[in-house]
Amino acid sequence: MTSQVAGAWRQTLLVSAGRAAAPASRTVAPDLTRRLQLMLAALWLLDAILQFQAVMFTASFARTLGATAHGNPAIVAAPIAWSAKLIAQHAVAADGVFAAIQLLIGLGMAWRPTVRLALSASIAWSLAVWWLGEGLGGLLNGTASPANGAPGAVLLYALLAVLLWPRRQHQQAGCAAAGRTGPQAVRLLWLVLWGGLAGLALAPATAAPGALSKMIAGMSGADPAWLARIDRQVAGLLSHHGPAAALGLAILLAVIAVGIYLPEPVVRPVLALAILTAAALWLAEGFGGILAGTGTDPNSGPLLGLLALAYWPLRQHDPGGSPALATGSPRAASQL
Amino acid sequence: MTGQPWLAATFAVIMIGTAGYCLTRLAVSWRWRRPTDIHVDGMHVAMGVAMAGMLVPRLRLIWAGGWEIIFAVGAGLFAWRMARTASARWARAHHVAHGARAGCQTHDAQHLLGCAAMLYMLVILAPITSRIAVPHSAAPGMPGPAAHSAVPLVLAVALLGCVAWTADRMSSMAPVADLAARQSGLAVRAGATAGSPLAAGAVPAGAPPAGAPPAGAAPAQPVPLSPRLSACCEIATGVTMGYMLITMLT
Numbered sequence: 001m002t003s004q005v006a007g008a009w010r011q012t013l014l015v016s017a018g019r020a021a022a023p024a025s026r027t028v029a030p031d032l033t034r035r036l037q038l039m040l041a042a043l044w045l046l047d048a049i050l051q052f053q054a055v056m057f058t059a060s061f062a063r064t065l066g067a068t069a070h071g072n073p074a075i076v077a078a079p080i081a082w083s084a085k086l087i088a089q090h091a092v093a094a095d096g097v098f099a100a101i102q103l104l105i106g107l108g109m110a111w112r113p114t115v116r117l118a119l120s121a122s123i124a125w126s127l128a129v130w131w132l133g134e135g136l137g138g139l140l141n142g143t144a145s146p147a148n149g150a151p152g153a154v155l156l157y158a159l160l161a162v163l164l165w166p167r168r169q170h171q172q173a174g175c176a177a178a179g180r181t182g183p184q185a186v187r188l189l190w191l192v193l194w195g196g197l198a199g200l201a202l203a204p205a206t207a208a209p210g211a212l213s214k215m216i217a218g219m220s221g222a223d224p225a226w227l228a229r230i231d232r233q234v235a236g237l238l239s240h241h242g243p244a245a246a247l248g249l250a251i252l253l254a255v256i257a258v259g260i261y262l263p264e265p266v267v268r269p270v271l272a273l274a275i276l277t278a279a280a281l282w283l284a285e286g287f288g289g290i291l292a293g294t295g296t297d298p299n300s301g302p303l304l305g306l307l308a309l310a311y312w313p314l315r316q317h318d319p320g321g322s323p324a325l326a327t328g329s330p331r332a333a334s335q336l
Numbered sequence: 337m338t339g340q341p342w343l344a345a346t347f348a349v350i351m352i353g354t355a356g357y358c359l360t361r362l363a364v365s366w367r368w369r370r371p372t373d374i375h376v377d378g379m380h381v382a383m384g385v386a387m388a389g390m391l392v393p394r395l396r397l398i399w400a401g402g403w404e405i406i407f408a409v410g411a412g413l414f415a416w417r418m419a420r421t422a423s424a425r426w427a428r429a430h431h432v433a434h435g436a437r438a439g440c441q442t443h444d445a446q447h448l449l450g451c452a453a454m455l456y457m458l459v460i461l462a463p464i465t466s467r468i469a470v471p472h473s474a475a476p477g478m479p480g481p482a483a484h485s486a487v488p489l490v491l492a493v494a495l496l497g498c499v500a501w502t503a504d505r506m507s508s509m510a511p512v513a514d515l516a517a518r519q520s521g522l523a524v525r526a527g528a529t530a531g532s533p534l535a536a537g538a539v540p541a542g543a544p545p546a547g548a549p550p551a552g553a554a555p556a557q558p559v560p561l562s563p564r565l566s567a568c569c570e571i572a573t574g575v576t577m578g579y580m581l582i583t584m585l586t
Contacts, residue, residue: 030504038500038501039497039500041500041503042493042497042500045496045499045575046578049492049496049575049578049579050582052340052343052583053339053585054339054340054583057340092340096343103575106496107499107571109500110499110500110501110504111506112504112507113507224485224486290489290585291489293585
């Protein structure tokens with residue numbers, strides 16, 4: 001009996017260890033658009049997990065949301081105050097629902113048959129959160145700055161969902177972002193976004209003496225010691241050169257904004273510069289407060305970087321760039 | 337680690353379900369010789385039970401230090417599988433399609449990462465496991481056991497990336513019904529080419545009813561256990577592990 005059992009297991013072992021999976025699945029290499037969709041899905045999953053943190057189930061989460069109403073016009077502030085009050089009354093249920101929605105959006109984006117549904121849901125959810133959770137990113141109350149996540153990280157989720165919408169079969173595009181929107185429209189969106197950030201860098205919230213320094217120092221409050229030390233040093237450097245730094249930042253952002261219209265060989269360095277700038281902004285944002293346990297998303301830095309990747313020019317014969325794979329259709333995937 | 341007790345209990349239930357299902361897969365695979373990746377299923381059983389015990393201390397089953405050994409062995413196993421796949425790919429670079437081999441390697445890397453994350457959690461959490469199920473054991477915003485390290489965040493992001501990758505792969509996995517149909521089709525074709533009258537389209541007297549294997553057909557190969565459900569287990573395990581790592585930050 002013992003030898004029979006051992007024999008059966010030996011045979012099972014022989015058909016296992018990867019060989020059994022071979023006929024059961026056909027691995028499909030995703031193209032750049034799909035990879036970016038998967039990165040976006042991973043960010044949504046991260047947001048869902050962050051929403052599960054203990055502090056989010058308390059009234060302090062609702063207070064944080066309610067605070068975004070300050071300084072906004074009444075028509076914007078009233079719904080924020082109403083939703084914050086509602087969330088405070090049902091903190092546990094509301095936060096559980098929020099986390100579940102984000103989890104479903106993330107998983108839906110990652111599963112090909114539901115990509116379009118999840119992208120649509122993410123746009124609707126992002127716009128609702130941009131208003132009710134971020135107070136329109138502080139654009140109307142004068143607190144928006146590239147260094148604190150303007151124009152609102154959640155708005156960038158919606159923008160990415162639009163740009164990474166699955167393109168039609170056999171539809172060619174110069175970059176992943178231009179799948180459905182067209183190259184002119186996506187360039188205009190880039191110009192408006194980065195040009196807008198350049199404009200915000202010159203606004204008093206960033207360019208006033210000491211404003212940038214105070215902003216960065218303020219965001220390092222509950223961060224781990226090593227990150228708080230970096231933020232304090234940066235804040236110290238900027239304390240006497242705030243307006244000049246803001247002007248430099250505005251020029252850098254403006255160069256990135258108009259750089260998308262330059263010829264392709266120059267666009268790549270511009271996009272690389274955009275990724276580096278996004279990384280620097282993310283550091284200034286204290287990684288969105290994730291390490292301090294107060295963040296519900298990683299803030300705008302990673303999303304700006306992802307956006308720059310979506311604009312990266314595609315090669316003519318990208319080995320993984322078959323448009324069929326970017327359609328999000330399981331049928332298209334299985335045909336390959 | 338801090339967190340809502342009901343949420344920890346919910347994740348623990350999901351992990352117990354996952355471990356139970358994977359244990360069933362192993363039993364079915366052994367009893368009916370249905371192919372499955374027993375290393376992966378075995379690791380899902382171990383991870384499910386271990387994480388349930390970490391989330392709800394009453395569910396702890398193994399002596400202190402036992403899980404560390406199991407996951408260290410698991411990490412070694414998947415590292416070996418990765419190395420084997422890489423060497424096979426290198427050796428057959430001109431004969432084998434690259435995609436499938438690269439896919440297997442990614443799959444092994446994912447499990448290696450899972451084992452590493454489990455080891456990290458067990459080593460960091462060991463002195464403070466009693467705090468796991470205590471509601472608000474640390475004040476919100478106060479530093480947790482791993483607050484001074486970005487390692488949990490990096491591991492969580494990598495695991496969630498793997499979750500997204502697995503969900504993407506799921507749509508290219510055939511359902512079990514398709515696999516069964518494919519296997520029986522292969523068996524019929526094998527029988528037909530072996531000189532059966534069925535090859536010429538003739539229907540012999542006393543032919544078996546529809547659905548039954550025709551005379552002369554090769555015996556059907558066992559159908560693999562559902563790869564999609566195995567992927568679902570990976571997703572459940574990855575999300576739960578991500579949750580545990582993030583709650584270590586606060």
